[in-house]
Amino acid sequence: MALGSQSIQSLGSRVRGRRVGGGRAFVASTVPPRGRRSSVHCSAILGQLFKGVSGTGLGAGAALEPQPELEPEFQSWLRGQGITTQPLVLRQCGREGRGLVAERALGRGEALLQLPDSLLLTPQRAAEESCLAPLLRQMSSEGASTSAAIGAGAGAVGGAVGGAGAVAGAGGEAAAALPLPEWSLLALYLAELRGRAAAGDRSSRWGAYVDVLPPRPGTVLDWPAKETRQLLRGSPLQRLADSISGAAAASWEELAPLIARGKAEGLVPPHVPLSKADVDWAFGVLLSRCIRLPGRGQMQVLAPWADLLNHDVNAETGSAAAAGPAGASGSGGGGAGGCHLDWEPAARGGAGALVLRTDRPYSPGQQVYVSYGPKSSGELLLSYGFCPPPAANPHQDYKLLVGVDVSGADPLAALKVEVLAKHGLPPSLEFPLKLEGLPEGLLNYVAFVEAAPKVPQELSDLGSLLFEEGVFPLLDGTDTLAAALKSLSGKCTAALKAYPTTMEVDQALAAGAAAAVVNRPPRGPRGRGAQAAATAAAPAAAAAGATAGAGGEGGLVTLGTEDVSVSALREAAVAGIRVRERQILQRTQASASAQLAEVKRAARSRRR
Structure with a gap:
């Protein structure tokens, strides 16, 4: 079929097409999502709602005062394994629990830990x-x-x-x-x-x-x-x-x-x-x-001592963190660089070691952080058991699932799957929606999976235009870019309706638990703090009708100086995530609607 047919019209003397984002730039992941973890987590009790944001440790430049050694038997074992000289010490770091703290000034790009293979x-x-x-x-x-x-x-x-x-x-x-x-x-x-x-x-x-x-x-x-x-x-x-x-x-x-x-x-x-x-x-x-x-x-691998490092959402995750003052590589083993752990073959005199390269300088007494990867607060909650405030997490997103309808409702489903495979794309993708703009490739993918050409064979040419050239053609007289924007707006509407609670309820749940954690009253008899936390969140929970069955999980954990319910904090953490997800969906919907209006205005102008 010729690209200039009456069905698909591309750039040429008679028709128009649009390049949006150009070519084959796709920021998406296949489903099911695969974890990509280069780092570790320590002492992640559910009560640590605000863990993951730097600055909640001992404080910038705080003097490292002598303290009783934490986990003495474990540290004695480490020394017996040859870990005797470390510029890091184990400390209690406020809400974050245990963490590793700089004992001396550390420079950016400095090689820390140096754990031998025998300790992995x-x-x-x-x-x-x-x-x-x-x-x-x-x-x-x-x-x-x-x-x-x-x-x-x-x-x-x-x-x-x-x-x-x-x-x-x-x-x-x-x-x-x-x-x-x-x-x-x-x-x-x-x-x-x-x-x-x-x-x-x-x-x-x-x-x-x-x-x-x-x-x-x-x-x-x-x-x-x-x-x-x-x-x-x-x-x-x-x-x-x-x-x-x-x-x-x-x-x-x-x-x-x-x-x-x-x-x-x-x-x-x-x-x-x-x-x-x-x-x-x-x-x-x-x-x-x-x-x-x-x-x-x-x-x-599991790496004792290294897994006491806490995560910072602002830690560098790319190669920028790797270069130290002397241009040292942050991933001697060929990794992607960034503030995470990796094996460096040249470490320890060529014997090799597990090394952390710092992404910033540290003063004595500051907690040293690592990156667990560019993960959203929800991913951190499910995989590590703690939830940084979603609004403070630069990696916070809403993973929008887009795919070919293989349930039988789309008669072109099999052909669409075949064309997608030719372009190296799966039948479904997750696109990470964020507050700042649309992921590249999203509209191209939506335009293709939503297409319903009168001549099925035209899907092949449509795929080439969308995925190779980044062009949105007319299809049977329909603007494929406008169709994609309309579909995206509808997907956002459906996603917003899928939540079991309202925005107001989730905001109240999250705010109530945060207040219970931050405004810690003097500790009284066990359970008093949990009662206060439950009281703070009770009106919202009642309105939501989403009180979780404890199932043995409604026990108390100690957070700082207050006892709080694990289930209540978990509910509050998820409520905070839902608030941010809604905001992302609303922003995406508004952006799609605005772009759609502009496309329609441009079409009217051309007709005149």
Whole structure:
């Protein structure tokens, strides 16, 4: 079909087209979203609503006064592992809980931590040290796992490509093929270590590390299922929660038969339960603490001491943070740079080490931060258990899902999927809407999936115009740009209606809990603070009709000097996220409507 046909009209003597954003620039992610985690998280109790924004530690330049050593057994163990000289000390950092603080002045780009390979809990090490090692070795000899479900699950939850395969060694060399996905191997061994620790078994050298891991990591895996559905209804975070829980369930399905076989063959010690509860706990620990190292082939590891670093939403996430005063690389292993952890082969005299490159100078007494990646407050809440104020998070977004209707309602669905594949695009994409403008490629993608040409074969030419040339042609006399803008506005309207509460209710919920946390009265009998917090949020909660079932999760946690309800704070955190999501949707809708009006005015002018 010729591009100048009566149906599709492009740039030429008779017709017009528009270039919007040009070419193939797409800022979107496939569904289900895959975590891309390069960093870690520490002490993430749900009560830390405001964690993640720098400046809430010891204060700029505060004198580092002598204090009793925190976690003395753990720190003694670290010294025994060769971590003896560190410019960082472990301190309580206000609402953020524990964190690492500069003991001396630190420069931008300085290499910190320098953790050797021997201190990293790697998947290979987990497989070798597990009580199920004989079975795992047998599985390796029989062939690596090819479970597609686990491969996808580990990507969604573990923050790296799942599935089994060769893993890079400390120097980048290929190690033996793993019998299970990295995520599953680490979870299996963590669950075993937890059981040993509970029984007083100190035979593992990782015991001191396991002792300082949180009993409840606070991720969405700890949330009651009913409460999760209630809180996240209408939000794109529901898709992320489903992806995380589904991946964890898939991993357990693969591990359960292996554990049962190990018990039957007497490989599992009687005092080590290796129960589903222990494995679920391990999933939460990994979700909130596992590091993916670009410098070691995207290997997932646990890194004691490094996982005490707290996240700052304003930490640099790109290569700008990597360059120090001497031009040192922030990602010696070939990573993307930025204020995150990675493996540097040249560190420690060429032996290699896990290193943090600072993105700013620090004075003595200041908390040192890391970036967990450009994540929204909702992603941080679900994956790490804390929620920075969404309005203060530059990465806050609303992930709008756009895709071909494959339910049968669109007779051109199969052909659209085929054309999208030719352009390297999936049948559905998540576009991160923000307050400042539309993501590149959004309107192009919407225009294509909404198109309904009279001649189906014209979809191929339409795809080339939209995705290769960035041109919005006329299709059967219809302006495809106007159609895309109208569709986008409608999607925003539908998304706004999907929330179970009103903007006013969510604002009251978020403000009430924030006041309960910030305006901490003198501590009285246990439970008084929680009652005050509940009172502050009660009118809004009643109006919303969204009081979450406790399900064992309505207990109290200590936040500073006040006891507050975990469920109440979780509800308030999600309410604050919904407020920002609504604002983003409203701004996007207004922008689409304004652009649509301009397109219509231009069309009327041309007709005159």
